[in-house]
Amino acid sequence: MKFEKTGLEGCFIIEPTVFEDNRGYFMETFSQREFEANIGRVNFVQDNQSHSKRGVVRALHYQVGDAAQAKLVRVLQGRVLDVAVDLRKDSLTFGEHIAVELSETNKKQIFIPRGFAHGFVALSETAEFFYKCDNFYDKNAEAGIIYSDPDLKIDWVLSESDITLSLKDAALPLLKNARLS
Numbered sequence: 752m753k754f755e756k757t758g759l760e761g762c763f764i765i766e767p768t769v770f771e772d773n774r775g776y777f778m779e780t781f782s783q784r785e786f787e788a789n790i791g792r793v794n795f796v797q798d799n800q801s802h803s804k805r806g807v808v809r810a811l812h813y814q815v816g817d818a819a820q821a822k823l824v825r826v827l828q829g830r831v832l833d834v835a836v837d838l839r840k841d842s843l844t845f846g847e848h849i850a851v852e853l854s855e856t857n858k859k860q861i862f863i864p865r866g867f868a869h870g871f872v873a874l875s876e877t878a879e880f881f882y883k884c885d886n887f888y889d890k891n892a893e894a895g896i897i898y899s900d901p902d903l904k905i906d907w908v909l910s911e912s913d914i915t916l917s918l919k920d921a922a923l924p925l926l927k928n929a930r931l932s
């Protein structure tokens with residue numbers, strides 16, 4: 752398992768070691784020992800999975816205060832562009848993001864620490880997305896930023912006419928009006 756630093760402190764791209772043979776392949780997708788050695792102790796308590804059609808944008812989401820969540824995200828089927836935005840007020844990279852293609856082929860994962868907003872767009876016909884969280888879902892702590900905020904300068908790859916949003920996501924505020932923890 753390879754842990755690669757990104758330009759955002761605490762945010763890592765992880766590439767599992769894949770063992771291929773005549774049956775197919777095997778890989779470890781999470782190892783607490785590897786995590787402790789490379790990132791630190793993270794106590795994951797909830798696993799989530801979602802299915803999206805091409806053009807679905809689920810973004811940009813986070814939970815505020817004590818409900819903040821670190822996430823370990825990956826794609827089981829298909830291909831997405833995954834985005835993490837640094838919302839840590841005292842961070843030198845506040846407002847900056849990384850955008851990484853995650854797919855069933857490259858098998859990459861991203862570790863997104865607490866204090867980030869997260870989202871993705873499904874680029875393949877369908878995409879099965881899986882992630883671990885280190886804190887439980889808390890409806891009252893949910894917050895978000897509109898994916899298209901021009902201040903964030905995120906290239907979502909697809910044109911606006913191809914994008915599908917939930918009503919909730921379409922109503923999210925700009926970063927400058929967002930509820931930050």
Ligand SMILES: Cc1cn([C@H]2C[C@H](O)[C@@H](COP(=O)(O)OP(=O)(O)O[C@H]3O[C@@H](C)C(=O)[C@@H](O)[C@H]3O)O2)c(=O)[nH]c1=O
Nearest residue numbers: 799801809810812813822869870871887888889917919
């Ligand atoms: C996120 C979540 C949602 N739900 C419910 C609430 C709602 O009725 C339904 C769908 O929720 P949403 O529309 O918020 O799902 P979705 O837009 O997929 O939300 C997720 O997006 C990605 C990008 C993230 O990073 C996650 O943290 C989460 O915010 O599922 C849970 O029960 N537990 C959860 O942990």
